[in-house]
Amino acid sequence: EAGVVQSPRYKIIEKKQPVAFWCNPISGHNTLYWYLQNLGQGPELLIRYENEEAVDDSQLPKDRFSAERLKGVDSTLKIQPAELGDSAVYLCASSLVVTGELFFGEGSRLTVL
């Protein structure tokens, strides 16, 4: 069974440029998460989806970050414009149910110059 797939794995951009990350969850997993992991820190939740609905986006900086999950499967996380402090790893995870085990992708590592 394929795991959570994320792309790109690495992205280097200049500040003020836009960037987008894509996530394909495990088939059948209705719950999808985007977590942010800064260097030397644990992941922090940005947004959680139940099917197409964003049910917890209280930690998402909505002035520059946006996310969507069309058709309740794949999801895209966008940053526009990127700032130096956005350099981090963006992790996508999915679970069968909200109280179930989270399966993480390998992450998208962003460097903003």
Place this chain on the structure above:
Amino acid sequence: QKEVEQDPGPLSVPEGAIVSLNCTYSNSAFQYFMWYRQYSRKGPELLMYTYSSGNKEDGRFTAQVDKSSKYISLFIRDSQPSDSATYLCAMSDRGSTLGRLYFGRGTQLTVWP
């Protein structure tokens, strides 16, 4: 003060040693406690999952939860070089933040042959 505190280490032990990792937390509503292992440039993977207080054993790994002290531990027996990774504790509740995991910052472990 963060909700979950974890000593980042680094921790370096010889092969075969018993490793003790721990976290403290401040939110008494946390009921689900997890330990994740994260290899370099990979996503976290679930090691142990416990509900409320008590012990849980799985092979060389034992997780302990003491809710009265707000303290959780992970013990690794007969440690192996392949155990070298960052270990993240995580926890959640069933209240308004259902589905959101709160992570510690991780403890970096090296097991040398």
